[in-house]
Amino acid sequence: MELANGVAAYAVTLITYLGLWWFGIFNPTIVYDHLGEIFSALIFGSFIFCIFLYIKGLVAPSSTDSGSSGNIIIDFYWGMELYPRIGKNFDIKVFTNCRFGMMSWAVLAVTYGIKQYETYGRVSDSMLINMILMLVYVTKFFWWEAGYWNTMDIAHDRAGFYICWGCLVWVPSVYTSPGMYLVNHPVNLGVQLAVYILVSGILSIFINYDCDRQRQEFRRTNGKALVWGKAPSKIHATYTTTSGETKSSLLLMSGWWGLSRHFHYVPEILAAFFWTLPALFNHFLPYFYVVFLTILLFDRAKRDDERCRSKYGKYWKLYCEKVPYRIIPGIY
Structure with a gap:
């Protein structure tokens, strides 16, 4: 490291x-x-x-x-x-x-x-x-x-x-x-709209951070950390490395990670939208990054799913049954 x-x-x-x-x-x-x-x-x-x-x-x-x-x-x-x-x-x-x-x-x-x-x-x-x-x-x-x-x-x-x-x-x-x-x-923008955008943007950034913090703490404590005040739901998965060594890993199914498999991308896209929104909708140019980021993260989620499917096999299939949505809960 x-x-x-x-x-x-x-x-x-x-x-x-x-x-x-x-x-x-x-x-x-x-x-x-x-x-x-x-x-x-x-x-x-x-x-x-x-x-x-x-x-x-x-x-x-x-x-x-x-x-x-x-x-x-x-x-x-x-x-x-x-x-x-x-x-x-x-x-x-x-x-x-x-x-x-x-x-x-x-x-x-x-x-x-x-x-x-x-x-x-x-x-x-x-x-x-x-x-x-x-x-x-x-x-x-x-x-x-x-x-x-x-x-x-x-x-x-x-x-x-x-x-x-x-x-x-x-x-x-x-x-x-x-x-x-x-x-x-x-x-x-005026004070009211500026405050709304600022608060929404900071909230999105915080949720994005909290998603990563939640998973990091879960890994650090070997699945023993509380998630949203409760013991987390998890899957004990095993996999074989390229050298033939068998290892184990924990897959988190609680908190933000119980909403979708890559929920942390939702607040990241929203944060980009909120720091672009001050330009209002006078031109498409400022929103190019939001569109690009959305495409990038949706592709990254797909690639990550494919990698995990190949790595964890039946355990990933079970995880996907428990957490069926890839990014947007209830939609995708």
């Missing part, structure tokens, strides 16, 4: 960035004014980086978890290694996913707010709500960083174009796009 020092690194990054602006050493509006050049450099540079990852996995893999499918396109897209490293301490996925991807999200959210302030002499309530919710979400991510090591991104998806290019390019450009739109399209 990696040292989860994300909160400290995140705090230092934001404080330094805001401090440089506050004391007039660096003006973040320069970043906004050169977004085209920055994103172009990221697109090209990250593509070269992914080629490097492919070659490294081919000739100098970091561990035995590397391997080829026999198809160069698939290997480049999905990756050759699960945990590629440079040297002993530089974890490439931690850098792309956490240090660059998530921190650039927060830095750009702040940048858009500063740019609007520098342009109009004030920050609109719509921009403020967008910025607060994005920063709360990213802060939640770093607070929960240790739990992230068990997610599909880290534990199962290899470091290839899909993950690394996505975190180096797609996250800073697309994930921040609602704020980017609001810079030159400020909306006056």
Whole structure:
């Protein structure tokens, strides 16, 4: 397990960035004014980086978890290694996913707010709500960083174009796009609507966090933690590893995880919707990320189900009978 020092690194990054602006050493509006050049450099540079990852996995893999499918396109897209490293301490996925991807999200959210302030002499309530919710979400991510090591991104998806290019390019450009739109399209929400959106967004982020916390605590206590004040319903599953070793695992069927097999995606999509909603419905562009995220998470839930079905067999079939809905309770 990696040292989860994300909160400290995140705090230092934001404080330094805001401090440089506050004391007039660096003006973040320069970043906004050169977004085209920055994103172009990221697109090209990250593509070269992914080629490097492919070659490294081919000739100098970091561990035995590397391997080829026999198809160069698939290997480049999905990756050759699960945990590629440079040297002993530089974890490439931690850098792309956490240090660059998530921190650039927060830095750009702040940048858009500063740019609007520098342009109009004030920050609109719509921009403020967008910025607060994005920063709360990213802060939640770093607070929960240790739990992230068990997610599909880290534990199962290899470091290839899909993950690394996505975190180096797609996250800073697309994930921040609602704020980017609001810079030159400020909306006056009024206090009442702004508070409704803010509270709904924070509640969604909290539920998303609580879903992950609930499962993490369940695993940490080997199924003995109370879930919503009661002993949890669970399935004792066994599976065989690729090396032929038999292991056991617990599948949680209580709390949020009793509502659907991937219920945590519901508040995540809602959170994205609520930090986009300050733009109201004046243009489709801010909502592209919400649509993309929904497609991404529905596909991820399907892939995760297929992986679990292959891993747990009859136990997963029983789990699906007990928790029949994949994402949206009562619907899907």
